[in-house]
Amino acid sequence: MAWGEVAALADGSLDLLVVTTPLEVVGQCNRREELLAVFGRQVSGVIADAVCSFLNDCYTKLRPGGVLVAYRGAEAALPDGWSDEWLTLDWVTSNGAEPLCSLQGFNGELVLAARRTREHDAYDEVAEFTGLSRSEVQRRCLLGNWWTADRWYAANPTNAAEREAFYRTSDAYLFELTHWEVVDATERRALAGKLSGRMLEFGAGVGTLAIFSAEAGCDVDTYDIGERTSAFLRWRLKRRHADVADRVHVLGGTEELGVYDTITCLHVLEHVEDPHALMRMLYEHLMPGGKLWLVAPFREELTEKHPLHLAAHAQLTLDGLLAEVGADLVGWDQLSGYDLCVGRRPVEAPAATRLPETLSLARP
Ligand SMILES: C[S@@+](CC[C@H](N)C(=O)[O-])C[C@H]1O[C@@H](n2cnc3c(N)ncnc32)[C@H](O)[C@@H]1O
Numbered sequence: 001m002a003w004g005e006v007a008a009l010a011d012g013s014l015d016l017l018v019v020t021t022p023l024e025v026v027g028q029c030n031r032r033e034e035l036l037a038v039f040g041r042q043v044s045g046v047i048a049d050a051v052c053s054f055l056n057d058c059y060t061k062l063r064p065g066g067v068l069v070a071y072r073g074a075e076a077a078l079p080d081g082w083s084d085e086w087l088t089l090d091w092v093t094s095n096g097a098e099p100l101c102s103l104q105g106f107n108g109e110l111v112l113a114a115r116r117t118r119e120h121d122a123y124d125e126v127a128e129f130t131g132l133s134r135s136e137v138q139r140r141c142l143l144g145n146w147w148t149a150d151r152w153y154a155a156n157p158t159n160a161a162e163r164e165a166f167y168r169t170s171d172a173y174l175f176e177l178t179h180w181e182v183v184d185a186t187e188r189r190a191l192a193g194k195l196s197g198r199m200l201e202f203g204a205g206v207g208t209l210a211i212f213s214a215e216a217g218c219d220v221d222t223y224d225i226g227e228r229t230s231a232f233l234r235w236r237l238k239r240r241h242a243d244v245a246d247r248v249h250v251l252g253g254t255e256e257l258g259v260y261d262t263i264t265c266l267h268v269l270e271h272v273e274d275p276h277a278l279m280r281m282l283y284e285h286l287m288p289g290g291k292l293w294l295v296a297p298f299r300e301e302l303t304e305k306h307p308l309h310l311a312a313h314a315q316l317t318l319d320g321l322l323a324e325v326g327a328d329l330v331g332w333d334q335l336s337g338y339d340l341c342v343g344r345r346p347v348e349a350p351a352a353t354r355l356p357e358t359l360s361l362a363r364p
Helices: 003-007 023-061 089-093 122-130 134-143 145-155 160-169 172-183 185-192 208-215 227-239 242-247 275-284 318-325
Strands: 014-018 062-072 098-105 108-114 198-202 219-223 248-250 260-266 286-295 328-335 338-344
Touching: 003 023, 014 023, 023 062, 023 134, 122 134, 122 172, 122 227, 134 145, 134 172, 145 160, 145 172, 160 227, 172 185, 172 208, 172 227, 185 208, 185 328, 198 208, 198 275, 208 219, 208 227, 208 242, 208 248, 208 260, 227 242, 227 248, 242 248, 260 275, 275 286, 275 318, 286 318, 318 328, 318 338
Parallel strands: 014 062, 198 219, 198 260, 219 248, 260 286
Antiparallel strands: 062 108, 098 108, 286 338, 328 338
C-alpha cells in the first residue's frame, strides 16, 4: 500500500502497521535536496523532522494497543556522517507508545511498538497548556534536542545577554524536556528515590525530577530562568499533580532560595555563563552534610545538535568544580547514560571537639 492510501485511512483504525521502507530513506526521500540547500549543517535534524512527522502519522492510524513495526536500515545506506543516534528505538516509543522489542531484520534494526493505552501523559499536559494539538506537541517533543537547537539557530544569540534572554523567553524547552520526561521516566524516578529532605532542583525545566522527588517524599523548591517552563510547572502542579502541589514550590528568583539537604543541578552548568559562580551559589545554599547531585556533559556534546552548550567550558570537570568550592566527592553514578557526580558539603566539627592546632603525642 502506498503512503497516500494509508494516510486516507481513519485515525485509530489499524491493529498492525508495518513500514517496510527503512526510516532513514523515508526522511531522505521526503526532503533531502531541499533541506541540504536550505539548512546546510543542520540537515540531519530536519530529516529527523521528516521521519518524525511520518512516524506520528503512522502512529495515529493505530488503535490503542495496535502495533507499529518500523526499521532503521543498515548504517551503510546512510551518506557519510549521517549515522547519527537520532533514529533509535526511542524515536518510535517516545511517541507515547509502549516499546515491545527491537530485533534484527530486513538487514537492519526492526522496532516494534504498541500504541499507548495509558489515559494521559506529559504530551497531553503540554497540549492542554499550549492549546496545540497532541500530534503537534508529539512532533516537537520527538524532535527533542533538534527542536531546541533550531530555535537557537533562528534566534542566533551572540552574547551573554542575548543567550540569557533566549533561556528566559523561549518555549523550546517545553518540548525537549517533556520528551525527556517521557523517555527517561524510569531513570529519573530511580534517582528521585535516592534523594531526601529539603531539596532544591536548580534549572528544573518542566519539573520532572521535582514532581518525582515530591512523590518520593522530598519537600522541593525549584528554580529555572525559563518563564514558559516555570509557568507550565505551576500549571501542571495545580491541574495534574495536585497530590504533590503543596510539596513543590516554584521560586520566582534566586533571592528566594533557602538552605537544603539536597541540591540537584542536572544538565545546567554547561549552559550558564559562569559555572564557577553558580557552583559557589549552590554550595552556599547547601546544609553542612548536604549532598549536591550534578550532571553536565561539558565536552561530550559540543555538536550542532547542542548549540546551547558553551564550548568555553569544555575543560571543566564536575569533581574539579566540587573541589573548587570545598565540597567532598562522594562518588559517581549514572543517569540515562550521563555521568552523575555526587558531592557533599563537609560537616565541620563543633568548636569544642576540635583538636588543638598542635597535638603532642608524647606521654606527659
Ligand atoms: C538542558 S535543560 C535541563 C533541565 C532539567 N534540569 C532536566 O535535567 O530535565 C537546561 C535548563 O537550564 C535552565 N537554565 C539555563 N540557564 C539558566 C540560569 N542562568 N539560571 C537558571 N536556569 C537556567 C534552562 O532554562 C533549562 O530549563
